[in-house]
Amino acid sequence: MIKKIRFEYILTAAYLLVGGLWIIFSDYLLNVVISNPETITRMQTYKGWFYVAVTGLFFFILLRKHLHKLRETETELQQHRDNLHEMVVEKTRKLDKIVEELSLKNSTIKQQNEDLKHVLENLNSMQSQLIQAEKMASIGVLTAGIAHEINNPLNYILGGLTGLENYFKEENIQLENTDFFLKSIRTGIERVNAIVSGLNKMSRNNTTLEENCDLNEIIGNCLMILSNELKYRIHVEEQYAEPPIIIQGNVGKLHQVFINILMNASQAIPKEGQIRIRTFNTGTAAVTEITDTGSGIDEVDLSKITEPFFTTKDPGKGTGLGLSITYNIIKEHKGEMHFSSLPGKGTTVTVELPIKITHYEKAQNFVR
Amino acid sequence: MKKPRILYVDDEPLNLLLLKANLSKQYEVLTAPDGIAGLEVLKNNRDIKVVFSDMKMPHMSGIEFIRQATALAPENHYYIVTGFDINAEIQKALDEGLIRKYFSKPFNPDEIANEIRHSLQIS
DSSP: OOOOOOHHHHHHHHHHHHHHHHHHHHHHHHHHHOOOHHHHHHHHHHHHHHHHHHHHHHHHHHHHHHHHHHHHHHHHHHHHHHHHHHHHHHHHHHHHHHHHHHHHHHHHHHHHHHHHHHHHHHHHHHHHHHHHHHHHHHHHHHHHHHHHHHHHHHHHHHHHHHHHHHHHHHHTOOHHHHHHHHHHHHHHHHHHHHHHHHHHHHTOOOOOSOEEEEHHHHHHHHHHHTHHHHTTTEEEEEEOOSSOOEEEEOHHHHHHHHHHHHHHHHHHOSSSEEEEEEEEEOSSEEEEEEEEOSOOOOHHHHTTTTSTTOOOSOTTTOOSOHHHHHHHHHHHTTOEEEEEEETTTEEEEEEEEESOHHHHHHHHHHHO | OOOOEEEEEOSOHHHHHHHHHHHTTTOEEEEESSHHHHHHHHHHOTTOOEEEEESSOSSSOHHHHHHHHHHHOTTSEEEEEESSOOOHHHHHHHHHTSSSEEEESSOOHHHHHHHHHHHHHHO
16 A cells, blocks of 8 residues: 655655755756856845745745644634533433433332322222211111101000000009000100111201200210110210200211210220210310220320221221211311320210300301 | 091001090091192181191192191191101291191100190180
């Protein structure tokens, strides 16, 4: 391969050649044209100046052109270098951003996953809540139907009994012989009637908060409905306010409140124990204290027990909704519920209900 | 003196017979198995001042019957006797003054007799 000869070699060779040729030919030409040696010497000096001037000009132009190109290239190179740096920085920044976005997306997906898990849990609980609500609604309809069907024959019995009693009285038939039988029938009717009307009140399906609610009667009803659960196992001590406290509220919903609290108290007692119920009137509020000798509630759980779906019962045994529903009903009645508990000793639930809701609301409206 | 007449409307025949028998000393209880028949009885017996009606009956409810009966005889005293718990319809009738009171089944015939006596005194 032939190496490309470098520019500076060519230039030096050309300079030597042109210089040499100039000296040889110009001297020869001068000697031909001029014969006077003095003139020749002077001309030779001029010729030297002329050569220096021409070659100087030539080199100036050549160098300028060449250096100009070099400088341009250098500037371009610098620019490229700068650009390249900027591009790298830019690209790095973009990459950082993408990484950031990706990690954000990742955590969002994680969060969404978490949320979905939560939603799924909620849905599961909601489903059991719906099933429970549906069951309660069906029980309400069923109870009302059964109550109606029982009340009519009960009416025959009571009507017949009243007729018999009046007949015996009028005809003066030995009352001491029949009295016991008649009284037994009456007691039976009263007991059945109490159960049916208690069930009816509990499943009463209206939403008003303006019914007159006899707190003592409601709690008594709840105990009657739960009697099978409590009988022989739990001693119930009742201490009711006298005269009975009548508050404004919803009879059916208040039944639900006390059934839930009493049911919890009963379930907290593993074998045998005691439930103490006390109601009293503070003048503005009806207070009910229900104390059990059950297993109690751990301090860490105490703040969570009214949260929906919170339960310490085994799966399938409790929905975690009882106290949450209870709490909501009490809030609806503008009341309050407090718990105090000693693990292993028992729990006291205190329910405070204002005697008249309307007064409170009227005052609120007035303020507004 | 002629016994005052009252009307009792109920779709259960035994309820009708029992009230009739239990009150027979003081009152003459006319009966009807549904609202339509009840309205007929009221039209033909203008001396009836006190009316008791069951709630759930064929053709029309007790409240429905009392609404039409009130149009016919506005001065009368009306009562509902029901085997169901109190409901919104009964509460509304009480609030409007359409009925004076409601009785739950099983009812004590003596209580009904007392209410009739009281009702006839003030009317």
